[in-house]
Amino acid sequence: MNITVIGTGYVGLVSGTCFAEMGNKVTCIDVDANKIEKLKEGVIPIFEPGLEAMVKRNYENKTLRFSTNLSEHLDKCDIAFIAVGTPMGDDGSADLKYVLQVAKEIGENMSHPLIVVDKSTVPVGTADKVRATIKEALEKRKVDIAFEVVSNPEFLKEGDAIKDFMKPDRVVIGSDDAETTEKMRNLYAPFFRSGSARLITMDVRSAEMTKYVANAMLATKISFMNEVANICELVGADVNDVRIGIGSDSRIGYSFIYPGSGYGGSCFPKDVKALHRTAAEHGYDANLVAAVEAVNDKQKLVIAKKVIKRFGEDLTGKTFAIWGLSFKPDTDDMREAPAIYVIKELIGRGAKIKAYDPKAMHEAKAFYLKGMDGITYCNSKYEALIDSEAMILLTDWKEFRIPDFEELKAQLKQPMVFDGRNQYNDKMMRENGFEYFQIGKKSI
Numbered sequence: 001m002n003i004t005v006i007g008t009g010y011v012g013l014v015s016g017t018c019f020a021e022m023g024n025k026v027t028c029i030d031v032d033a034n035k036i037e038k039l040k041e042g043v044i045p046i047f048e049p050g051l052e053a054m055v056k057r058n059y060e061n062k063t064l065r066f067s068t069n070l071s072e073h074l075d076k077c078d079i080a081f082i083a084v085g086t087p088m089g090d091d092g093s094a095d096l097k098y099v100l101q102v103a104k105e106i107g108e109n110m111s112h113p114l115i116v117v118d119k120s121t122v123p124v125g126t127a128d129k130v131r132a133t134i135k136e137a138l139e140k141r142k143v144d145i146a147f148e149v150v151s152n153p154e155f156l157k158e159g160d161a162i163k164d165f166m167k168p169d170r171v172v173i174g175s176d177d178a179e180t181t182e183k184m185r186n187l188y189a190p191f192f193r194s195g196s197a198r199l200i201t202m203d204v205r206s207a208e209m210t211k212y213v214a215n216a217m218l219a220t221k222i223s224f225m226n227e228v229a230n231i232c233e234l235v236g237a238d239v240n241d242v243r244i245g246i247g248s249d250s251r252i253g254y255s256f257i258y259p260g261s262g263y264g265g266s267c268f269p270k271d272v273k274a275l276h277r278t279a280a281e282h283g284y285d286a287n288l289v290a291a292v293e294a295v296n297d298k299q300k301l302v303i304a305k306k307v308i309k310r311f312g313e314d315l316t317g318k319t320f321a322i323w324g325l326s327f328k329p330d331t332d333d334m335r336e337a338p339a340i341y342v343i344k345e346l347i348g349r350g351a352k353i354k355a356y357d358p359k360a361m362h363e364a365k366a367f368y369l370k371g372m373d374g375i376t377y378c379n380s381k382y383e384a385l386i387d388s389e390a391m392i393l394l395t396d397w398k399e400f401r402i403p404d405f406e407e408l409k410a411q412l413k414q415p416m417v418f419d420g421r422n423q424y425n426d427k428m429m430r431e432n433g434f435e436y437f438q439i440g441k442k443s444i
Ligand SMILES: NC(=O)C1=CN([C@@H]2O[C@H](COP(=O)(O)OP(=O)(O)OC[C@H]3O[C@@H](n4cnc5c(N)ncnc54)[C@H](O)[C@@H]3O)[C@@H](O)[C@H]2O)C=CC1
Pocket: 006, 007, 008, 009, 010, 011, 012, 029, 030, 031, 032, 035, 083, 084, 085, 086, 098, 101, 102, 119, 120, 121, 122, 154, 155, 156, 157, 158, 266, 267
């Protein structure tokens, strides 16, 4: 099939590349000319394991192309995917300006019948708006061209994006037209050959809702466990044992119940807010959804509070080593990363920070902690420890899992670790002579 993907970010680039990998002819479009030029030179704007090689292979095979010119490529395609951002608006709702701009451009440029697929995460009712926008543009041109609007939300995770796309747990297709559903089924059929995944079809509104509910459910599991962790600490229980104790019940399961420094990223925070906002627009106060967000906001600072409790309110003259800046491992994405909040809190109290992250330091310098005084970026995790009071772990990168404890002791002013992702355990830290603070268990 000939496919155009509009928006070449995490989702657009990964989806486009994976569709190309299955033999489709794909053009990825973006308004960011610099990004498109770099992609043509083989420079991938994001860090995503496995993506670079796949992009290169398909670009060389000419199954994958990059362009800023939508009109030129719309002419040749059967399916156009919208994969632009839907950032959080001022009132917490999803801002649809990029999606509707693309819809307008599609209406202004399409020349033959088209399936328009919304892959961006959008609130219920957006497909209707996309349909109306395309129709309006066609009417202005005084042409009548048939088109269908499909909702096909994306469930990939950053860091696992290729695996998630190539071997999905499920693909959700929301369409009100049987023939269109069939075409979408054919497009995804190669991803289902192992038989483990499911292609689920439903109406458009239910598909739009499914995406928000999936993210809100996962965020709820995390906030629930973080709340449990804070209670465990007060009552003298160990949340790590409690996690295993409840996860073994197959009705609960082990995934997404790891306590830590709260969830970040580009999606959970904005999607939880947007679901709350959608409910409010329909006169419903979604208390549980609001609580998920409130618990997460507090959780991001739990580890900073432990540092303050140990060292006092005024941290002037103290330096702390931060291991991990990205919102989770295997990505350079720092959107809503707990590290931003912890670092600002500590620096606000006079501390200095020595930070190390395997991939996200350029993001921190360029955007999220840009121009902030008091941070030194280090070339290695051990360099960050030099003259620091303690190490604070905020992202569970694999390279942090089994550190050289002798090196930690040699470089830190005292053997002390604040573990914001519960990567270590009391026994391990006691044996190595560390003062150890974690989430959801009294410190040793
Ligand atoms: N990042 C993720 O892991 C996931 C994101 N999503 C959803 O997918 C959507 C896209 O997210 P990301 O890929 O992370 O966004 P992103 O911000 O990485 O990429 C969006 C791209 O769209 C481009 N763009 C904006 N307006 C355009 C236009 N008129 N024409 C062409 N290109 C345009 C931007 O220049 C940018 O490159 C969002 O709704 C997000 O919630 C869904 C699942 C996973």
